[in-house]
Amino acid sequence: MQTRDLTDSFGRVVKDLRISITDRCNFRCLYCMPAEGMKWVPREEVLTFEEIERITRICVENYDFTGIRLTGGEPTVRAQLPLLVERLAKITSPVTGKTLDIAMTTNGATLASMAFDLKKAGLNRINISCDSLQRDRFAKITRRDQLDKVLTGINAAKEAGFAPIKINVVVMRGVNDDEILDFIEFGRANKVTPRFIEFMPLDADDDWSSDKVVASDEIISTIGSRYAIKSIANNSDPASRYAFADQKGEFGVIPTVTKPFCGSCDRIRLTAEGQLRTCLFSIDEFDLRSAMRSGSTDNDIKAIIERAVGLKWAGHQIGNVNFHRPSRSMSQIGG
Ligand code: SAM
Ligand code: SF4
Numbered sequence: 001m002q003t004r005d006l007t008d009s010f011g012r013v014v015k016d017l018r019i020s021i022t023d024r025c026n027f028r029c030l031y032c033m034p035a036e037g038m039k040w041v042p043r044e045e046v047l048t049f050e051e052i053e054r055i056t057r058i059c060v061e062n063y064d065f066t067g068i069r070l071t072g073g074e075p076t077v078r079a080q081l082p083l084l085v086e087r088l089a090k091i092t093s094p095v096t097g098k099t100l101d102i103a104m105t106t107n108g109a110t111l112a113s114m115a116f117d118l119k120k121a122g123l124n125r126i127n128i129s130c131d132s133l134q135r136d137r138f139a140k141i142t143r144r145d146q147l148d149k150v151l152t153g154i155n156a157a158k159e160a161g162f163a164p165i166k167i168n169v170v171v172m173r174g175v176n177d178d179e180i181l182d183f184i185e186f187g188r189a190n191k192v193t194p195r196f197i198e199f200m201p202l203d204a205d206d207d208w209s210s211d212k213v214v215a216s217d218e219i220i221s222t223i224g225s226r227y228a229i230k231s232i233a234n235n236s237d238p239a240s241r242y243a244f245a246d247q248k249g250e251f252g253v254i255p256t257v258t259k260p261f262c263g264s265c266d267r268i269r270l271t272a273e274g275q276l277r278t279c280l281f282s283i284d285e286f287d288l289r290s291a292m293r294s295g296s297t298d299n300d301i302k303a304i305i306e307r308a309v310g311l312k313w314a315g316h317q318i319g320n321v322n323f324h325r326p327s328r329s330m331s332q333i334g335g
Helices: 049-063 081-089 115-121 135-142 147-159 177-190 216-224 288-293 298-310
Strands: 016-020 067-071 101-106 125-129 165-171 193-198 229-232 240-244 250-254 267-270 275-277
Touching (some): 016 049, 049 081, 049 298, 081 101, 115 147, 125 147, 135 147, 147 165, 165 177, 216 250, 267 298, 288 298
Parallel strands (some): 016 067, 067 101
Antiparallel strands (some): 240 250
16 A cells, blocks of 8 residues: 655654543643633543544554554543554555554553553653642642652553653643752653653643743753753754763753644544544544544545645744634644
8 A cells, every 4th residue: 555745834744743632631630721610522532442443543554654642632541541552553655564653641640550551552652741740739730639640650661671761741830840850850760751841721721821931942941050061963853852961861841832843743532532634733623533433435535634734833832912712722632
């Protein structure tokens, strides 16, 4: 079977599919969800494993996608998750014969019970989110007192053989920006890679403001004031990567707000209820679930994907007067 590049009107080739497999979550992080009153997508509207597998297969067989990331909401709250991973791990590129690089982003709280099963099922890479190493502060940020479970989850992922493990840290001014060096020390001691993410205007509480963003440059200079560091190549990863001169690991920064990487964006996103989005900040969505449930052929689905990608915009406008916040918050899109 012949594949072709899925190219947008700015010449960017789409290669990476981010799949939200649930909008539900066992945490209520203040930069993502409201404390109470979150309205969940009714279960019958959430894509089934068969539907997720079908869209993934169409992307791989027609456009040679090389990677997918499972996210949410919290992906580990979806029942039978290892089964889904096992199914996705069987999809191969008709060109290279290779299987997909399957990654997952998780809050880690229930990872201990399934890390081995996920590894066995074919999950390749894992990012675990943790925004504070202080128990009280962690509880305030996530609105759950479960730092110990997340740390256990990180250990379980190591024991299951995931490497490297990345630790996603959303840095917020006046909330946890005094812990940057603590995370660096944690990363070096535990052989995991911290990735500092700029706070984005995707919080359900609509509390974001630019003064709460800690710029990646500031994060790098804080770390550089303590350690000798050097920039390293980052392939298509949105993170700018840095290594320690003493070779004890690395860290990354994700400068979505202050230095957007839209020009090299190679991803599209699928929400839990099957809406295709070409950007985290998209206003438009393309309804793949209705298409699949009304008997569309693979060619019909391809046409929708190609139309969506053809309309992908040059980049988000955070900080500009034309910026419109998407109506969905992060957990409803899939980060
Ligand atoms: N529940 C999983 C987790 O927390 O890792 C996966 C979904 S979560 C939406 C994916 C990533 O988005 C997490 O690393 C989280 O910290 C990040 N995130 C959520 N809201 C954000 C925001 N407003 N700005 C920046 N990052 C955010
Ligand atoms: Fe849940 Fe992840 Fe959002 Fe936190 S960031 S509320 S863990 S989906």
